[in-house]
Amino acid sequence: MAVTIKEVAKMANVAPSTVSRVIANSPRISEKTKKKVKEAMEQLGYHPNFIARSLASQSTQAIGLVMPSSGDVVFQNPFFPTVLQGISEGAHEKNYALHMTTGKSEDETLDAVIHMVQGRRVDGVVLLYSKVEDKVISYLKERDFPFVVVGKPYKHVEEITHVDNDNFRAMREATEYLIGLGHHQIAFIGGSLDLVVTVDRLLGYERALRDANIPLRNEYIVQEEFLREGGQEAVAELMQLKEHPTALVVADDFMALGVLNTLDELGIRVPEDISIVSFNNVLLAEMSKPPLTSVDINILDLGYQASKSLIQKIENNNEPTKRIIISHNLVERHSCSKL
Amino acid sequence: MAVTIKEVAKMANVAPSTVSRVIANSPRISEKTKKKVKEAMEQLGYHPNFIARSLASQSTQAIGLVMPSSGDVVFQNPFFPTVLQGISEGAHEKNYALHMTTGKSEDETLDAVIHMVQGRRVDGVVLLYSKVEDKVISYLKERDFPFVVVGKPYKHVEEITHVDNDNFRAMREATEYLIGLGHHQIAFIGGSLDLVVTVDRLLGYERALRDANIPLRNEYIVQEEFLREGGQEAVAELMQLKEHPTALVVADDFMALGVLNTLDELGIRVPEDISIVSFNNVLLAEMSKPPLTSVDINILDLGYQASKSLIQKIENNNEPTKRIIISHNLVERHSCSKL
DNA sequence: CTGAAAGCGCTAACAC
DNA sequence: GTGTTAGCGCTTTCAG
Numbered sequence: 001m002a003v004t005i006k007e008v009a010k011m012a013n014v015a016p017s018t019v020s021r022v023i024a025n026s027p028r029i030s031e032k033t034k035k036k037v038k039e040a041m042e043q044l045g046y047h048p049n050f051i052a053r054s055l056a057s058q059s060t061q062a063i064g065l066v067m068p069s070s071g072d073v074v075f076q077n078p079f080f081p082t083v084l085q086g087i088s089e090g091a092h093e094k095n096y097a098l099h100m101t102t103g104k105s106e107d108e109t110l111d112a113v114i115h116m117v118q119g120r121r122v123d124g125v126v127l128l129y130s131k132v133e134d135k136v137i138s139y140l141k142e143r144d145f146p147f148v149v150v151g152k153p154y155k156h157v158e159e160i161t162h163v164d165n166d167n168f169r170a171m172r173e174a175t176e177y178l179i180g181l182g183h184h185q186i187a188f189i190g191g192s193l194d195l196v197v198t199v200d201r202l203l204g205y206e207r208a209l210r211d212a213n214i215p216l217r218n219e220y221i222v223q224e225e226f227l228r229e230g231g232q233e234a235v236a237e238l239m240q241l242k243e244h245p246t247a248l249v250v251a252d253d254f255m256a257l258g259v260l261n262t263l264d265e266l267g268i269r270v271p272e273d274i275s276i277v278s279f280n281n282v283l284l285a286e287m288s289k290p291p292l293t294s295v296d297i298n299i300l301d302l303g304y305q306a307s308k309s310l311i312q313k314i315e316n317n318n319e320p321t322k323r324i325i326i327s328h329n330l331v332e333r334h335s336c337s338k339l
Numbered sequence: 340m341a342v343t344i345k346e347v348a349k350m351a352n353v354a355p356s357t358v359s360r361v362i363a364n365s366p367r368i369s370e371k372t373k374k375k376v377k378e379a380m381e382q383l384g385y386h387p388n389f390i391a392r393s394l395a396s397q398s399t400q401a402i403g404l405v406m407p408s409s410g411d412v413v414f415q416n417p418f419f420p421t422v423l424q425g426i427s428e429g430a431h432e433k434n435y436a437l438h439m440t441t442g443k444s445e446d447e448t449l450d451a452v453i454h455m456v457q458g459r460r461v462d463g464v465v466l467l468y469s470k471v472e473d474k475v476i477s478y479l480k481e482r483d484f485p486f487v488v489v490g491k492p493y494k495h496v497e498e499i500t501h502v503d504n505d506n507f508r509a510m511r512e513a514t515e516y517l518i519g520l521g522h523h524q525i526a527f528i529g530g531s532l533d534l535v536v537t538v539d540r541l542l543g544y545e546r547a548l549r550d551a552n553i554p555l556r557n558e559y560i561v562q563e564e565f566l567r568e569g570g571q572e573a574v575a576e577l578m579q580l581k582e583h584p585t586a587l588v589v590a591d592d593f594m595a596l597g598v599l600n601t602l603d604e605l606g607i608r609v610p611e612d613i614s615i616v617s618f619n620n621v622l623l624a625e626m627s628k629p630p631l632t633s634v635d636i637n638i639l640d641l642g643y644q645a646s647k648s649l650i651q652k653i654e655n656n657n658e659p660t661k662r663i664i665i666s667h668n669l670v671e672r673h674s675c676s677k678l
Numbered sequence: 679c680t681g682a683a684a685g686c687g688c689t690a691a692c693a694c
Numbered sequence: 695g696t697g698t699t700a701g702c703g704c705t706t707t708c709a710g
Contacts, residue, residue, distance in 0.1 A: 002457070004703055015681045020705055028679060047457030051393045052703030055686045060390065062460075065439075076622050080420055088441040092451075097460065100404075100437040102427040112431075118341070118386030120687095121401075121436065257626045264628050283415050287596050289603050289628055343687055354697045359689060367695060391687030394702045459703095 003044045012040035023048055054120075062097040063087075063310055064122035066136060068129040069102075069109050077254050078282040079299055083128060083150060086303020094311045096123075110135045117145055124314045126150060126306050130162075130196045148310045150302055152196045161313060163306045163324040165297045167197055170328045171204030171249065172211075174277045174295050177330060178247045179212050182339035183275060187220040187238055187245035189259060191252065198223070201251055201279075220245060224255060235262040246339055247275040253285045256292055271337035281331050291333035298326045342383045351379035362387055393459075401436040402426075402649055403461035405475060407468040408441075408448050416593050417621040418638055422467060422489060425642020433650045435462075449474045456484055463653045465489060465645050469501075469535045487649045489641055491535045500652060502645045502663040504636045506536055509667045510543030510588065513616045513634050516669060517586045518551050521678035522614060526559040526577055526584035528598060530591065537562070540590055540618075559584060563594060574601040585678055586614040592624045595631055595674075610676035620670050630672035637665045 005023075009016040014033060021029050022037040040046075054060045065087065067080070091098055099122050103109035113136050116122055125140060130151030140147045141156065149162040178186050188205045190198045202221065209216055219241055222234045238245060250256040256278035263270060270276055270290055278285065281296035305324050313319045344362075348355045353372060360368050361376040379385075393399045404426065406419070430437055438461050442448035452475050455461055464479060469490030479486045480495065488501045517525050527544045529537040541560070548555055558580055561573045577584060589595040595617035602609060609615055609629055617624065620635035644663050652658045 002459075006703080016704080017682080017706075018680060021680085024705085030679060033680080047453070049703055050454075050458035050460050051390060051399065052686090053705075054390045055394050055688090056703075056705040058686070058705095062438075076417055076420060078415055078417065081415060084439075085441065088439070089443075092441070092447075097455070098439040098441075099401075100423075100427070100439055102424065102431070102437075104428075108431075114386075116436070119389035120341075121389050257623075261626050261628060261630075284596075284623075287600050289600055291600075341687095345687080355687090356689075356698080357696060360696085363689085365695095369695060372695080388687055391702090392689075394704090395687075395689040397689095397702070 002049070003046050004049070005046075008037065008040045008044055008046050011044060012037045058120075059314075060097075060121060060123050061095060062099045062122045063091055063307060063314075064099045064101060064113070064116045064125040066109065066113055066125060066127045066129075067100070067102045068131075069105055077252065078284060079252075079280060080128065082282065082299040083303035083306070086300040086305075087126060087307040088303075089300075090304045090307030090311070094307075096307070096311060106135065110139065113139065117143065124148075124310045126310050130154065132194050132196060132199075146310065146313045148306050148313065150306050152200065154196050157323070159321055161309055161322045161324075163302055163309065163326065165302070165326050165328050167200035168204040168207070170279070170295050170297065171201035172208040173204075174249050174279070174330060175205050175208035176212070178249065178275060178277060178336065179208065179214070181247075181275065181336060183247035184212075184214050184339075185220070185243060185245045186214075186247045186249060187222065189222050189224055189234070189248055189250045189255065191223065191255070193223055198251060201249075205249060224258075232258075232262045235259050236266060239263075239266055239268060245274065247336070248277075250276060250278040253278050253280045253282050253288075253292060253294055256294075257284060257288055260288055260292075271335050275336040275339075277330070277336060285331075286333065290335050292335045293333045294331055295328050296331050297328045301326050341388070342385045343388070344385075347376065347379045347383055347385050350383060351376045397459075398653075399436075399460060399462050400434060401438045401461045402430055402646060402653075403438045403440060403452070403455045403464040405448065405452055405464060405466045405468075406439070406441045408444055416591065417623060418591075418619060419467065421621065421638040422642035422645070425639040425644075426465060426646040427642075428639075429643045429646030429650070432647075435646070435650060445474065449478065452478065456482070463487075463649045465649050469493065471533050471535060471538070485649065485652045487645050487652065489645050491539065493535050493538075496662070498660055500648055500661045500663075502641055502648065502665060504641070504665050504667050506539035507543040507546070509618070509634050509636065510540035511547040512543075513588050513618075513669060514544050514547035515551070517588065517614060517616060517675065518547065518553070520586075520614065520675060522586035523551075523553050523678075524559070524582060524584045525553075525586045525588060526561065528561050528563055528573070528587055528589045528594065530562065530594070532562055537590060540588075544588060563597075571597075571601045571604075574598055575605060578602075578605055578607060584613065586675070587616070589615060589617040592617050592619045592621050592627075592631060592633055595633075596623060596627055599627055599631075610674050614675040614678075616669070616675060624670070625672065629674050631674045632672045633670055634667050635670050636667045640665050 005016050005019045009019045019037055022034055101112040101116055103112050124146035127149040130149050132154045152164045153160045153162055224234050250259055278292050278294045281294040285292040285294040344355050344358045348358045358376055361373055440451040440455055442451050463485035466488040469488050471493045491503045492499045563573050589598055617631050617633045620633040624631040624633040
């Protein structure tokens with residue numbers, strides 16, 4: 001077995017509790033013994049056992065990550081590694097570890113979360129997605145277990161701490177940008193309406209058009225759940241309309257890449273024939289042909305703030321509910337042109 | 340506090356140990372009491388406390404994940420979510436949880452691993468990368484802590500269980516494929532030579548050329564560490580050679596996308612002017628223009644087998660060292676043409 | 679400022 | 695088959 005607190009205590013000629021206090025860096029301990037103990041720890045190569053500490057202190061210093069069901073194609077999106085990185089940075093700063101959960105289906109995910117929570121493996125949870133009706137959220141909320149969501153919860157927005165962009169405004173601005181370039185026939189290509197982010201963006205899109213007195217058309221709104229097959233057709237249909245759009249707002253760079261691809265096959269040039277603004281501004285956006293004008297939503301910060309605020313909530317039980325809005329900004333590249 | 344084993348015991352009129360046995364599904368316990376206990380658990384809404392169990396049994400049922408330092412651009416690569424998914428599936432099957440570690444630098448990563456291991460937070464570790472000189476591997480090996488690596492370790496290959504593709508053969512075949520199309524001037528674009536995978540593939544490339552009696556040229560070998568800036572130049576230089584290559588093998592789809600991009604800017608058409616074979620076959624490969632001919636390396640399986648074999652090793656201490664080779668296959672799309 | 683002792687919730691000999 | 699009893703390694707009153 002590894003070296004324990006007892007052995008350190010013996011070596012330093014103190015009680016185990018004193019060693020424990022040194023670890024916790026208790027203020028009421030003399031510099032002298034502190035030093036003595038530290039030396040002993042050093043010499044024995046002591047490392048605290050987290051599990052034991054967790055059991056005694058009823059806290060794990062770990063936060064749980066709930067990913068979308070891995071069946072989802074969403075998972076392929078570079079969005080995730082990036083939020084992860086942000087979360088990880090925030091956690092790291094406060095010495096929290098990360099515990100992951102994935103399930104293939106929604107039910108599996110819920111199950112895994114229950115295990116994690118009831119098994120007391122984590123002190124809090126961050127949800128990396130936000131669906132319209134979500135069992136995980138209900139479960140967590142009901143048990144009053146600390147959690148934050150990346151994105152906007154569908155229900156109880158006021159009672160759930162979440163980190164989000166102002167997706168409504170972001171999409172409104174993106175659309176206005178296109179309007180400013182002279183476009184009136186602007187289509188919206190978004191993901192599943194099950195995702196709150198899609199809903200918000202759709203609303204922003206509609207608002208921009210309405211404000212500019214451009215009539216909305218149902219044919220101009222497509223939900224492209226599947227990045228590939230489904231998308232191809234949807235875009236093709238869109239372009240076959242008598243009055244086909246001259247510009248597109250696309251909910252995600254990854255999707256936009258698919259769109260770009262389809263357009264190319266149809267012999268439609270970007271930005272000459274059609275303009276595109278997309279979202280997220282991942283590395284992909286600058287590597288596509290043409291490089292995409294994309295709304296940067298600061299994914300890293302989204303993650304960073306999520307773990308930060310979760311930890312605050314964990315450490316201070318009556319931390320107020322917060323809504324943290326991460327800024328966004330349009331990065332102009334070469335996928336848009338004036339009409 | 341939550342309901343414990345004791346309360347269940349009391350309610351079912353048995354000893355705590357009996358309840359424990361029921362949880363462990365011990366064979367030598369009567370069906371009758373088993374049922375009685377289960378009912379009590381049900382009624383009280385009992386959930387075992389993992390932490391307590393871990394402490395008592397000296398095992399956590401969790402495996403640690405070591406990601407490459409997050410500073411690396413590598414992190415952006417869709418490769419990771421996919422291995423993760425595979426690992427997660429393998430872990431899930433055996434009821435293991437996942438614990439993540441990331442550091443910004445190599446040293447931070449090592450630190451995090453030490454914490455995870457010494458803190459007894461995990462029973463084993465899987466490394467999601469394989470670098471040429473790696474402290475994490477040395478550390479783990481020295482302590483004889485169970486681990487497997489995804490990819491091929493640089494040293495001690497025989498003593499470290501790892502899950503890998505036959506990258507040498509895969510790249511040789513990819514190169515031969517191009518040779519078969521009539522290409523003789525084939526350049527190699529790979530990642531950092533710090534990564535073992537790059538080394539293996541480079542070797543496979545060289546072998547294919549040698550076997551075909553095509554002289555190797557140093558100018559034809561480029562390491563493109565940075566996907567963007569650096570890459571642009573490297574490719575440009577390559578194409579400015581008097582005898583520029585007519586085909587490229589690229590170590591990764593993501594990189595290939597960058598290459599495609601640069602080529603386009605230079606007015607060089609794929610596959611008319613130059614052919615490209617890339618690696619990994621992620622979703623990206625079919626979404627690029629043109630869709631990439633790419634070697635599918637079964638990333639998901641790479642992850643799946645990694646967690647599988649790690650768990651075996653954890654559960655059976657004298658499980659032999661294994662080398663697991665995941666198959667690959669060339670997926671033809673539209674980035675190659677006959678010369 | 680430091681020590682003694684009682685747990686945290688569960689497992690694992692060892693009895694019977 | 696089931697109960698008793700020690701711990702696992704640490705934290706945390708409570709004394710002093």
